[in-house]
Amino acid sequence: MALDSKIPKGPLAEKWTNYKNEINLVNPANKRLIDVIIVGTGLAGGSAAATLAELGYNVKAFCFQDSPRRAHSIAAQGGINAAKNYQGDGDSTYRLFYDTVKGGDYRSREANVYRLAEVSTNIIDQCVAQGVPFAREYGGLLDNRSFGGVLVSRTFYAKGQTGQQLLLGAYSAMNRQIGRGKIKMYTRHEMLDVVIVDGKARGIIARNLVTGEIERHSAHAVVLGTGGYGNAFYLSTYAMGSNVTAAWKAHKRGAFFANPCYTQIHPTCIPVSGDHQSKLTLMSESLRNDGRIWVPKHIKDVEAIRNGTLKPTQLSEEDRDYYLERRYPAFGNLVPRDVASRAAKERCDAGYGVNKTGEAVYLDFSAAIERYGKEQAHVKGLDEDDSALVQKLGKEVIANKYGNLFQMYEKIVDQNPYETPMMIYPAVHYTMGGLWVDYNLMTTVPGLYAIGEANFSDHGANRLGASALMQGLADGYFVLPYTIGDYLAHDIRTGTIPTDSKEFDEAEKNVRNNIAKLINNKGTKSVDYFHKRLGKIMWNKCGMARNAKDLKSAITEIAQLREEFYKDVFVPGEENEYNEELAKAGRVADFLELGELFAKDALEREESAGGHFRDEYQTETGEALRRPEYQYVSAWEYKGQPSEAVHHKEALDYENIEVKERSYK
Amino acid sequence: MMNLTLKIWRQKNASDKGKMMDYALSDVSPDMSFLEMLDVLNQELIEKGEEPVAFDHDCREGICGTCSLYINGRAHGPETKITACQLHMRSFNDGDTIYIEPWRAKAFPVVKDLIVDRSAFDRIQQAGGFISVNTSGNTQDANAIPIEKEHADKAFDAATCIGCGACVASCKNSSAMLFVGAKVSQFALLPQGQVEATDRVLNMVKQMDEEGFGNCTNTGACEVECPKGISLENIARMNQEYLKASLKG
Numbered sequence: 001m002a003l004d005s006k007i008p009k010g011p012l013a014e015k016w017t018n019y020k021n022e023i024n025l026v027n028p029a030n031k032r033l034i035d036v037i038i039v040g041t042g043l044a045g046g047s048a049a050a051t052l053a054e055l056g057y058n059v060k061a062f063c064f065q066d067s068p069r070r071a072h073s074i075a076a077q078g079g080i081n082a083a084k085n086y087q088g089d090g091d092s093t094y095r096l097f098y099d100t101v102k103g104g105d106y107r108s109r110e111a112n113v114y115r116l117a118e119v120s121t122n123i124i125d126q127c128v129a130q131g132v133p134f135a136r137e138y139g140g141l142l143d144n145r146s147f148g149g150v151l152v153s154r155t156f157y158a159k160g161q162t163g164q165q166l167l168l169g170a171y172s173a174m175n176r177q178i179g180r181g182k183i184k185m186y187t188r189h190e191m192l193d194v195v196i197v198d199g200k201a202r203g204i205i206a207r208n209l210v211t212g213e214i215e216r217h218s219a220h221a222v223v224l225g226t227g228g229y230g231n232a233f234y235l236s237t238y239a240m241g242s243n244v245t246a247a248w249k250a251h252k253r254g255a256f257f258a259n260p261c262y263t264q265i266h267p268t269c270i271p272v273s274g275d276h277q278s279k280l281t282l283m284s285e286s287l288r289n290d291g292r293i294w295v296p297k298h299i300k301d302v303e304a305i306r307n308g309t310l311k312p313t314q315l316s317e318e319d320r321d322y323y324l325e326r327r328y329p330a331f332g333n334l335v336p337r338d339v340a341s342r343a344a345k346e347r348c349d350a351g352y353g354v355n356k357t358g359e360a361v362y363l364d365f366s367a368a369i370e371r372y373g374k375e376q377a378h379v380k381g382l383d384e385d386d387s388a389l390v391q392k393l394g395k396e397v398i399a400n401k402y403g404n405l406f407q408m409y410e411k412i413v414d415q416n417p418y419e420t421p422m423m424i425y426p427a428v429h430y431t432m433g434g435l436w437v438d439y440n441l442m443t444t445v446p447g448l449y450a451i452g453e454a455n456f457s458d459h460g461a462n463r464l465g466a467s468a469l470m471q472g473l474a475d476g477y478f479v480l481p482y483t484i485g486d487y488l489a490h491d492i493r494t495g496t497i498p499t500d501s502k503e504f505d506e507a508e509k510n511v512r513n514n515i516a517k518l519i520n521n522k523g524t525k526s527v528d529y530f531h532k533r534l535g536k537i538m539w540n541k542c543g544m545a546r547n548a549k550d551l552k553s554a555i556t557e558i559a560q561l562r563e564e565f566y567k568d569v570f571v572p573g574e575e576n577e578y579n580e581e582l583a584k585a586g587r588v589a590d591f592l593e594l595g596e597l598f599a600k601d602a603l604e605r606e607e608s609a610g611g612h613f614r615d616e617y618q619t620e621t622g623e624a625l626r627r628p629e630y631q632y633v634s635a636w637e638y639k640g641q642p643s644e645a646v647h648h649k650e651a652l653d654y655e656n657i658e659v660k661e662r663s664y665k
Numbered sequence: 666m667m668n669l670t671l672k673i674w675r676q677k678n679a680s681d682k683g684k685m686m687d688y689a690l691s692d693v694s695p696d697m698s699f700l701e702m703l704d705v706l707n708q709e710l711i712e713k714g715e716e717p718v719a720f721d722h723d724c725r726e727g728i729c730g731t732c733s734l735y736i737n738g739r740a741h742g743p744e745t746k747i748t749a750c751q752l753h754m755r756s757f758n759d760g761d762t763i764y765i766e767p768w769r770a771k772a773f774p775v776v777k778d779l780i781v782d783r784s785a786f787d788r789i790q791q792a793g794g795f796i797s798v799n800t801s802g803n804t805q806d807a808n809a810i811p812i813e814k815e816h817a818d819k820a821f822d823a824a825t826c827i828g829c830g831a832c833v834a835s836c837k838n839s840s841a842m843l844f845v846g847a848k849v850s851q852f853a854l855l856p857q858g859q860v861e862a863t864d865r866v867l868n869m870v871k872q873m874d875e876e877g878f879g880n881c882t883n884t885g886a887c888e889v890e891c892p893k894g895i896s897l898e899n900i901a902r903m904n905q906e907y908l909k910a911s912l913k914g
Contacts, residue, residue, distance in 0.1 A: 047800070050800065051800040054799045054800060065723060065729075065731065066721065066731065066782070066783060066784070067783065067784070067786070067787050067828065068787075069730070069787075069828055070723055070724075070729040070730060070731050072723070072724060072729070074724065074728050074729050074730075075724045075726055075728050075729065084807070084808075086808060119802070122802040122804075124807045125802075125804045125805065125806060125807045126798075126800055126802070126804055127807075128804075128807040128857070129796065129798045129804040129805070129857060130795070130796050130798055130857070131796045131820075131851065131852050131855050131857050131858055133817055133818075133820040133821035133824050133851065133855065134807075134817075135817070135821075136811075136812055136814050136817040136818075137814065138814050139811060140811025140812050140813055140814065140817075141808050141811055142807055142808055158821055158824075159821065161728065161825060164728055164825070164827075165821070165824060168824060171790070172790065172794055172795035172796070173795060173798075173800070175787070175790045175791040175794055175795050176791075176795040176797060178787075178791045179791040179792065185787075187784065187787075210776055210777075237726075239723040239724045239725070239729065240722060240723055240724075240725060241723050273696045274694060274696055274697075276694060276696075276697045276701045276704070276705060277701065278698070278700070278701050278704055278725060279725045279726075281725075281726045282726075407746075408726065408727065408751070411727075411747055411751045411753070412698075412751070412753070414753070414755060477800045478800070478802060481800070526708055526711045526712065528704075528708060570711065570714075572710075572711055572714065572715070572716050572717065573716050577677075577678065577777075578678070578719060578776060578777040578780070580717070580719060581711065581717060
């Protein structure tokens with residue numbers, strides 16, 4: 001099967017407008033005859049559900065959480081990008097497009113990214129109209145800040161809780177439609193299979209997580225907004241429940257999985273403290289606006305810090321290595337995430353890590369506190385040389401900007417980051433890979449769509465900060481509602497899809513068999529035992545740096561672990577009740593398949609690009625070495641076992657942007 | 666390392682009566698979060714072939730509002746302005762006995778063990794917790810209406826509610842006034858929220874009453890236990906909005 005990305009013809013800047021003018025529309029009376037299932041209620045799924053219901057479609061929305069408001073988009077901290085150019089600093093649709101393609105290391109699709117940049121401004125207008133309380137300046141206008149990999153301030157934010165505010169905006173839009181009866185909301189439901197009838201996605205099988213009932217739901221199209229698969233690593237900044245199951249079941253039903261190896265390891269997370277750890281906590285990238293990253297210059301100071309005889313605050317300026325500022329003077333501490341993470345790993349691997357495990361670097365706010373304090377003293381006509389006053393005023397500014405993040409850090413680490421630098425280390429945070437979709441956001445299964453983090457399309461090999469929220473809302477509010485109409489226009493006479501067909505029978509049987517297998521296994525090891533082991537393989541062999549030898553051994557080890565899992569996993573309880581271990585077991589079973597495909601994809605890609613760094617392919621200065629022969633999207637077709645997956649390629653053409661070395665120096 | 670005695674509410678399902686059960690847990694590190702401590706207990710139970718304790722949790726960083734434990738008689742435990750997932754074992758001592766119960770409120774029936782059904786909160790939001798604006802791409806420019814920073818900041822503070830239900834669990838009347846007040850306030854403070862202000866407050870309060878939440882008697886316990894520090898000011902603002910709306914209607 002040849003991949004057709006269905007990119008409209010014509011000049012880049014006119015593609016989306018022309019497309020919208022030419023597609024099929026469904027008239028309002030006919031929309032009432034059409035059902036759409038949306039799985040996942042984060043920024044992508046929630047905004048899509050609300051918008052499709054506003055248009056008049058009958059929406060059935062599903063989430064595994066107890067309320068749509070709890071999807072993990074809620075935890076996004078820093079902000080959302082939009083090419084508004086409110087700051088007059090030279091921003092434009094083209095620049096946002098350019099930064100995103102470059103930031104993605106020239107591995108994303110031009111037309112999709114341009115469309116994303118184009119609709120970015122609508123998102124901000126829409127959210128403000130919904131009552132999202134973005135940060136404002138004293139003049140009452142919206143404030144912006146800067147994120148990594150760009151030279152303008154285009155990020156809109158609501159303190160360190162931007163994701164929360166945007167998700168609650170989408171949730172409120174959903175609530176309005178739930179109240180009107182246009183969205184039927186199914187909470188605590190997990191999708192366990194897609195049903196394909198005559199080659200088209202026509203429904204899902206879902207499990208009610210409270211009663212254990214297996215349910216059939218039909219629709220004319222199915223949309224997955226189910227997020228990323230970073231929990232394959234066990235430890236990550238994802239929510240505990242985040243999983244690949246919906247996307248993986250879709251993959252098993254014919255949807256190609258694209259670029260699984262493109263994973264974002266975020267540079268600023270709270271380091272691992274022990275074996276009991278269940279998740280990692282992100283410290284927003286926005287902190288790099290004001291925080292400076294460093295390690296000691298000399299090993300003797302590293303040792304003294306580790307054994308507690310020296311405090312980081314006692315180390316003089318000349319004994320500190322601000323390694324990002326040293327290596328990347330143009331972008332400094334605001335280099336993109338992949339670059340910052342690898343630089344931290346490089347210093348820690350060289351022995352300069354500052355905590356007991358040797359895996360931490362400092363993120364230091366003392367210079368910013370001093371600078372803001374002096375500025376405030378000057379503005380208020382107070383004594384700029386009074387250091388106690390300057391400290392106090394500076395800390396107030398920092399608290400105003402990042403207060404909740406500093407509090408979060410203190411709660412976890414038990415240290416006060418206003419007084420001593422934060423300790424941070426990279427952690428798995430986002431997956432750029434996902435289900436392959438065309439320009440319409442449709443997967444290789446007709447009528448099955450993937451939006452937000454669940455698809456692969458816009459971020460290439462590395463996502464820039466504050467772009468995930470932008471993409472989720474762009475897909476759900478402004479892209480899918482058009483593209484899905486073009487498809488559904490052919491379904492106005494179809495009528496309700498029956499759920500008593502042989503296809504539904506077969507899918508339900510498949511789900512019941514999988515559940516029975518897990519419940520009746522009665523092995524000796526818990527689900528977490530296997531999940532943790534998978535996570536260790538993923539982190540050690542498919543993590544921040546990969547090589548052919550490790551990847552080959554990861555493939556073998558994961559396949560073995562999967563076998564062991566099915567032999568020896570123990571799932572307590574029954575299937576017809578609330579049973580979290582059973583839900584977890586199903587998710588880990590899917591991670592154990594995805595993990596192998598992940599390693600296989602990383603092995604196939606003999607180059608370094610963005611979040612995918614191969615030891616064998618680096619420049620003399622240790623930067624990622626892209627290879628022109630790999631300028632394609634890898635899309636994998638399911639054939640039974642991950643080892644048998646068939647590799648398809650979608651060539652990437654750059655007509656509007658020059659592909660060159662990605663430099664942040 | 667600490668040794669603890671845990672007294673935990675076990676209830677098989679909504680119709681089961683439920684009871685407190687005792688568990689001994691040793692070698693608890695002070696660096697563990699409270700939920701990680703429960704993870705350790707659950708792993709031990711699973712290894713013994715017993716059923717783990719069911720509790721709600723997801724983001725484990727204090728923002729999703731899923732976790733909902735009543736620990737030693739306080740919502741989210743002994744510390745202030747945090748959720749149970751942000752609580753660390755360093756807040757406890759070796760030899761402690763810790764009581765762990767679900768939220769107790771008529772409007773929050775128990776699903777299993779420590780998990781309760783908070784869908785009443787969703788239904789209140791569905792009654793009016795929104796601004797009726799369709800997604801069109803043609804709304805006016807985001808900077809067309811400047812909003813006083815003070816109002817924008819206060820609206821944000823109200824909007825930081827995570828919908829965990831600690832306010833209800835802490836209130837002797839099981840009142841949801843802080844939760845509802847926060848949403849009403851957020852929109853009352855913004856120009857975009859004015860058009861529907863009357864219907865919003867009347868409909869949300871009506872739904873709140875129908876769900877079986879109690880009345881507010883101004884004890885302020887909700888504010889003390891709110892992990893996000895949502896202020897009582899929001900209840901006062903809602904009362905004001907309600908009065909205005911009632912006089913109009």
